[in-house]
Amino acid sequence: MYRRSEPEGLGLRLERPHQRLRSGGGSLLDLVPAVTEEPAANEEAPAEAEDGTSARVVDIPVPAQARALEKQPSPVADFFPQLHLLGSIGVNDLIGWLRNGARWIVLALVLSVAAAFAYAVTATPRYTVYTDLVVDPSNLNVVSDDVFTTNPQRDAQLLEVESKLRILTSRNVLQRVIGEMRLADDPEFVRPTLLDWLKALIAPRDAEADKELAAMRALSERVEARREERSFVVILKVWSEEPAKAIALSDAIVEAFEAELFQSAAESAGRVAQNLNERLDELRRNVTEAEKRVEDFRRDNGLQSTNGELVSNQLSSELNTQVLDGQQRFIQAETRYWQMSAAVAEGQTASASVFESANMTNLRQQYNALQQQIGSMQLTYGERHPRLVAARSERTTLEAAMKDEARRILERARADFDREQKALDALRGKADDEKSNVFTDNQAQVQLRDLERDARSKAAIYETHLARAQQITERQQIDTTNIRVISRALPPNARSWPPRTLILLIGGGLLGLAIGIAAALALGLWKFLRGKTHVAA
Template sequence: MYRPDEAGKQKPSQPAREQRAPAERGSLLDLLSPDLDEPAKADERAAERSSGTPGVQRVEAVAPLPAAAVPRGSYFPGMNDLGRIGIDDLIGWLRGGLFWIALAVFLCVAAALAYALTATPRYTVYTDIVVDPSNLNVVSDDVFTSNPQRDAQLLEVESKLRILTSRNVLSRVITRLRLTEDPEFVKPSALGSLKNLFSTKTEQKAGDELAAMRALSERVEARREERSFVVVMKVWSEEAGKAVTLSDAIVSAFEQELFQSAAESAGRVAQNLNARLDELRHNVTEAERAVEDFRRRNGLQSTNDGQLVSNQLSNELNTQVLDAQQRAIQAETRYRQMNDAIVQGRTASASEFESVNMTNLREQYNVLQQQIASMQRTYGERHPRLVNARSERATLEAAMADEARRILDRAKADMDREQQAFAALRAKASDEKSNVFSDNEAQVQLRDLERDARAKAAIYETHLARAQQITERQQIDTTNVRVISRALPPNSRSWPPRTIVLLAGGAILGLALGIGLAVTLGLWRFLRGRGPAAV
């Protein structure tokens, strides 16, 4: 507490301090430094301790120094008494700043009410999407491969998450919902009509699209849940229904973008394959033409089973040569047997001589031979009928001999013909065998050309089938993206909070600001030496 005797104790030291003041005004550090004498401070503390009354609680407050007691060389004379500030000082400062506290509370509550009445409402909706990194297994040998490692899968999900809020997706939404014509996204400005006078329609359209893109990107936010492939997308708008429409449109555009991205990638692969197919087709054509030209130059003809005609002809000639040789041997054997039968006189009984005349002559000869045997037993050896019969037998034997010689001549002619045919076929087979050897040597080169043509044809067919498969793959959507929780219209706005909450917050903020202002003003007066009187 402030005591009158302290002023008396401080007065004797005032002249000396006033004498030092002119010398101390020249430095800012001197103004801020304490200039009370240490003995005076010691006397003041001793007087404060001696004036205490046992059993009675003293409440002290720093009193402002009289104008004559304020040192003229100090800008903050109360700096040395900061440690003496107590609860009573703070209460006094708050009591003295009640006006400022009330004013701050009133202004903050009024500002909160004005903001609640004028702020643009926001309605936020949420959509849960499962982004599976593995695409649907529609094609067994797909263009895109899936990585089973979890880190790679998370990177795939993060990449698709970035696509969800990309400009391509948002541009699809802007075009589909015609957001460039929505005042919420493209706000008209005071200078807008003036700018339109000096810009073309293309520039105006580009500017509106850019403004709508900025506004829409600020309203969309997506994040991935921890330890899952679930992506939560948050979209807000000034209208609840529009927020739901925006969310559904973004999900649809996201699915279309993924499908188009996969289709474009497959299209690029198919285009590269088709460009390669022309060269492969040319190579296959040239290889097959080289095979046919080589066949034509070397006279190589193949059968349906792939065998050369020369080989087949040589095999047939060998078979014919064997048959001709067998026939020639049979004809020669028959001729020799006939010749031996004629030499041995076995014309009538030899079976080699077979003909119609020989058969008739043999029958007549046998009948006559029986008649002669019967006549010999009946008439004797000299009977005229027996002599006539023997004469007829001799005639038949001569006729059979003549017939046998004719058959022998015919057999000899057959033998000669068969031998000639055998010789001709053997010569032809020999010639054909030499052709086979030359054809086999040429066929070695032919097989090499055919292998090259088959390899090029296989590569061409593989690329052709793959190109057609990838072309068809462009029409199939294999992206594995599912919406597990669609956006629903919110029951209340997400921003600003309710009016009562805003007013309460404004009151609390105003109270805090008022208290801070009151304490600041009180502290300022204390430092300036004009603290509140003792309570």
């Protein structure tokens, strides 16, 4: 390579590129053998660096085609005359640029450390608290047939927990917290700005609604909830500018979450109870109409029942019993009549036992006593004795009286026989008539039982719905959500943001150092491309 310090008459020479690589002032392009020409006589002196030292100019051989292109005018080449020397920048050049920009590096370092310290002093601190909850997808089993069923599948349970996790940070829960803690009036959550004042002047709106909306946005940014993997544990994260307020917010969110779940379950149960009550009116009307049809059918067909049995069946059974009794009485009267008739025909009225009456008994006693007297008289007196003749005449009178009494008893027996026969015929007629009524009533009883079954089924459905509606109404007053707080929020040991002052200062110093180095290198590269500096040898 041609150098200014060498004699001018040396002419063309080859340069050994590996010598430049060993010296640290070159690039890989220098490995290509370069032929340098002797500079022209009117060549300008080398440019002087900013620090007063003279930089050596390295001439890189350019192919003929490239030289032809360089001869053409280019705006970029005019603005960056040393752009084609970009590949020749080495470590020494970078070190020189850093040395020349040391003041910028120091300035950036000082400013970054100062900015970090100012931020650490003036930044609003954040205090983060954590609350651990167990969100069991299975509600408390207060009643055996609860209106809300539980799915035993794990995927469904995880979906249930994820749904409740979304409710934990929902607007309804946050709205409860805002109203309870009056966050709309808290300067930490609602900070009026000049822009809000201008908007109020241009388009006046409801100030309270705007405050609640601003508090909702601020609170939603401070609340975060996530579920631990492979568990039902939910971690609630809340931060605030004050530790006590962060704890109060966390507790209020948990209470609002439980209240929201209870209200949601109560509203769902209330809707079911309302629908059941609306259905109960129709069911009640159906039951009343069915029971009315039963009673109308029973009245129209004369189906009276006692102790679950129709009166016609009971009456038919009683008539059958009476027919049997009448038949027995008729047989007895008939037998007695024929026995008396046979005794009268045979002339045994005095000795026959079928003739029973008080008068007949008296006549028989008289007849027997008279017969004894006649026997004793026959032994004492003769056959023609007046007393014996008078006794025999008296006996004849007694026999005639007994015959008359027997005929009277026979006539009475005949009357009893006729009466019993008529009574039996009447009872048989009534029994036959009642049998036809029983058959008719039994046929009607089939339709009646069908109507009664319909009425009973509708009554059973109505009673079931009525009991279910009352149960669900009571269920609204019971909180069955299975939410447990296993770790309540505790006061934090330190602020979560910003980090400690020492960490901020270290970070600011590193950032300032990086910015300063980048600025020094950028400034050195700019000057190099503009041709204000040259590549170091």
